[in-house]
Amino acid sequence: MTSILTNTAALSALQTLRALNSRMGETQTQVSSGLRIQTAADNAAYWSISTTMRSDVKAIGAVADALGLGSAKLDTAYFGIQSVSDVLSEFKAKLVAAKEPGVDRTKIQTELEQLKAQIETIASAASFNGVNWLRSDIPDITDSDQSRVTLVSSLSRTAEGISLGTSEFSLSKVALFNSTGGGLLEADARRLKTLGGIRWAQPGMDMHGVYQSYPDNDRIGNTGQFTFTFTGPVTFAAGDTLSFDVTVDADNPADVDAPHNLGKMTSILITRALIDSVLPGANGTISTFQQYADVLNQALSGQNADASARLTYDYYGNVIPNRINLTTRESSGLDGSSIEIGNVVGPAAGLSPTPAQYGPRSSAMTLSFVPFEVFKDGDEPRGVEVDFFFSVNGAPSTHHSFDRQTVNDLLGKTTGKVETDDEMVLLLQSMISADWPDVIIEKTAADTISVRSDKAVDRLGGAKTSIGFIGITVSIEPIAEDNLRDIDIVANPQMLDRNIAYVEVVSSNVIDAAAQLGALKMRVDKQQSFTQTLMDSLDSGIGRLVDVDMNEASVRLKALQTQEQLAIQALQIANSDASNIMQLFR
The missing domain is CATH 1.20.1330.10 (f41 fragment of flagellin, N-terminal domain)
Known part of the structure; x- marks a missing residue:
C-alpha cells in the first residue's frame, strides 16, 4: 500500500544503508589497522591469546638481548x-x-x-x-x-x-x-703432597721436564729362594750320583700363627744318565755354572719338586758368574713360600744344606703420614678429586675416590684438611673397609699407618702376596709450578x-x-x-589469530562500497514515490 505517513520502501532502504555503513566502517578499520581482532569485543579468546603471546615475545626479546651481551x-x-x-x-x-x-x-x-x-x-x-x-x-x-x-x-x-x-x-x-x-x-700453590702416604713420594716436575706423578704405591712379594756359588767343574763317573732333599712352601712362623705346615719335601737324585741327557757329549762333566743350573733345573722339574734353578743377575741385568739361584715355584698348592735343602750326598759342586729361606709376606705396607689439604677447584662444587685402585694378593682391584667435600663431611670440617694420622686412618677405613673387610688399617706409631691383610684369615706368603694403591690420579695434576x-x-x-x-x-x-x-x-x-x-x-602465530587478510578485506570493502551506492539509489527511488503522491494535491 502507499501511505503518506509511512514510506516503507524508504525505511527499508535506509535500514539497509545503515547496515552497509556499519559493515563498511568495520572493514575500513581492519584495512587501516591490519587487525581482524583489535579489541576483546572482537573475539575474547583470540584477543587474550594474542595479548599474552605479545607479552612473551617482548620477554623473549629481553632474553635475546642478554644472550647477545x-x-x-x-x-x-x-x-x-x-x-x-x-x-x-x-x-x-x-x-x-x-x-x-x-x-x-x-x-x-x-x-x-x-x-x-x-x-x-x-x-x-x-x-x-x-x-x-x-x-x-x-x-x-x-x-x-x-x-x-x-x-x-x-x-x-x-x-x-x-x-x-x-x-x-x-x-x-x-x-x-x-x-x-x-x-x-x-x-x-695447591699440592696434595703424598696424599697422607698413599703416594710414596710427592709429585712434581724434575729438572729434565718430566712430571713425576708416582701413580703406584704397592708391594709385591718374592718367592722363597737362595743362591749358592758353583765350585766346579765336576765330573760324574758311571756310578756316581748326587742326592739331596728339597722342601718347599712351608709356613713362615714369623708371618702366621701356629699350626704351621712344614711344606712339601721331595728327594732329588742326579745320575750320570741324567747329566748325559742334559749335556750330551760332555762325558759326565759339568763345566760351567750355566750347565749346572740346567742339570739342577731338569732334576727338580722332572722329579716334581715344585722348585727351579736359574741364573742370577745384577741390578743392570747382567749375569753374575758362578752364582745359581734355587727358588720355589709356589706350585705345591700350599700357602707358604719357602725352599730348604738338606741331606746333600755326592759331588755337590757348591750346593750345600741350607735352612728354609722364606719369601717375604708382602700383603702389608707402611704409610708415612704427612698432613695435606684437598683444595677447592673453581666451579667443581666438591673440590679436587682423588682416584685410586686398591688390591690385595692379586684379587680384582676396587676403585675408590675422595674429594674435598668427602673429607669435610667425614671429619666435620670446612677446610678440606687431613691433619692427623688418626684422621687419615678414618679416611682410608671409610673407603676400603667395606670392600676389604680382612684388611687392617691402623696407626702403629706417630705418623705411621699400617695397611695389611689379617694374617688370621690370610696365610699366603711369597709371590702370592701383594698389596697397594695403584692408578692414583688427582684431578688438578699436573699443576703448573712456575x-x-x-x-x-x-x-x-x-x-x-x-x-x-x-x-x-x-x-x-x-x-x-x-x-x-x-x-x-x-x-x-x-x-x-x-x-x-x-x-x-x-609473531607468525599471533598474525594467524588476529591479522586481517588484506586481499579479502579490500575485495569486501569494494563490494560494500558498491552496495552502499545501490542503497543510496534505492533510497532516492523510495523517496521519489512520495513526490509522485504530492502531485495529487496540486
Whole structure:
C-alpha cells in the first residue's frame, strides 16, 4: 500500500544503508589497522591469546638481548685465549731452539720477553664493557663462590611464564693472570703432597721436564729362594750320583700363627744318565755354572719338586758368574713360600744344606703420614678429586675416590684438611673397609699407618702376596709450578728442559680454557638463533589469530562500497514515490 505517513520502501532502504555503513566502517578499520581482532569485543579468546603471546615475545626479546651481551663477552675472551695459545706455541718453539748448540740465548731471551709482553697485552685488552675474564682480581680464584661467572644461556616457557636458564663456570679455568696468583700462566700453590702416604713420594716436575706423578704405591712379594756359588767343574763317573732333599712352601712362623705346615719335601737324585741327557757329549762333566743350573733345573722339574734353578743377575741385568739361584715355584698348592735343602750326598759342586729361606709376606705396607689439604677447584662444587685402585694378593682391584667435600663431611670440617694420622686412618677405613673387610688399617706409631691383610684369615706368603694403591690420579695434576713471567734461559740455563715442559703444561691448560669457552659460545650462539626463530614463529602465530587478510578485506570493502551506492539509489527511488503522491494535491 502507499501511505503518506509511512514510506516503507524508504525505511527499508535506509535500514539497509545503515547496515552497509556499519559493515563498511568495520572493514575500513581492519584495512587501516591490519587487525581482524583489535579489541576483546572482537573475539575474547583470540584477543587474550594474542595479548599474552605479545607479552612473551617482548620477554623473549629481553632474553635475546642478554644472550647477545653474554655472547659478546664470550667472543672477547675466546679470541683472547686463542691468541694467547698461538703466542705460547711460538714461545715453546723459541725455547726448543735455545737447546741447539752455539745458539745465542741472550737474543732468544729478548724475543721471549717480547712474547711475554704480547701475552700481557692480550690479557689486558680482552675486555668487553669493563668485564675482563683473562685478567682477574679475586682473593681466592680457586673458590667457586668468589670466581663463579654466570651467563644467560637458555629460556623455557613454564606455567609461571618465561624462565631463564643460566650457565656457570669458574674464572680459575680461564683467567691467565690473577692479582693474588693462581692464573693459568702463574704458579699453582695447591699440592696434595703424598696424599697422607698413599703416594710414596710427592709429585712434581724434575729438572729434565718430566712430571713425576708416582701413580703406584704397592708391594709385591718374592718367592722363597737362595743362591749358592758353583765350585766346579765336576765330573760324574758311571756310578756316581748326587742326592739331596728339597722342601718347599712351608709356613713362615714369623708371618702366621701356629699350626704351621712344614711344606712339601721331595728327594732329588742326579745320575750320570741324567747329566748325559742334559749335556750330551760332555762325558759326565759339568763345566760351567750355566750347565749346572740346567742339570739342577731338569732334576727338580722332572722329579716334581715344585722348585727351579736359574741364573742370577745384577741390578743392570747382567749375569753374575758362578752364582745359581734355587727358588720355589709356589706350585705345591700350599700357602707358604719357602725352599730348604738338606741331606746333600755326592759331588755337590757348591750346593750345600741350607735352612728354609722364606719369601717375604708382602700383603702389608707402611704409610708415612704427612698432613695435606684437598683444595677447592673453581666451579667443581666438591673440590679436587682423588682416584685410586686398591688390591690385595692379586684379587680384582676396587676403585675408590675422595674429594674435598668427602673429607669435610667425614671429619666435620670446612677446610678440606687431613691433619692427623688418626684422621687419615678414618679416611682410608671409610673407603676400603667395606670392600676389604680382612684388611687392617691402623696407626702403629706417630705418623705411621699400617695397611695389611689379617694374617688370621690370610696365610699366603711369597709371590702370592701383594698389596697397594695403584692408578692414583688427582684431578688438578699436573699443576703448573712456575710463573711464565719468571722464565729466563740466560740466568737459569739449567732450567731449559723444565721450562719447555712447563710451557707444555700451561699450553694444555690454555687449550682447555679455549675449549670450555668455545663450547659455551656454541651453546649461546645456538640459543640466540633459536630465540630469534622462536620470536618469528610467535609473531607468525599471533598474525594467524588476529591479522586481517588484506586481499579479502579490500575485495569486501569494494563490494560494500558498491552496495552502499545501490542503497543510496534505492533510497532516492523510495523517496521519489512520495513526490509522485504530492502531485495529487496540486
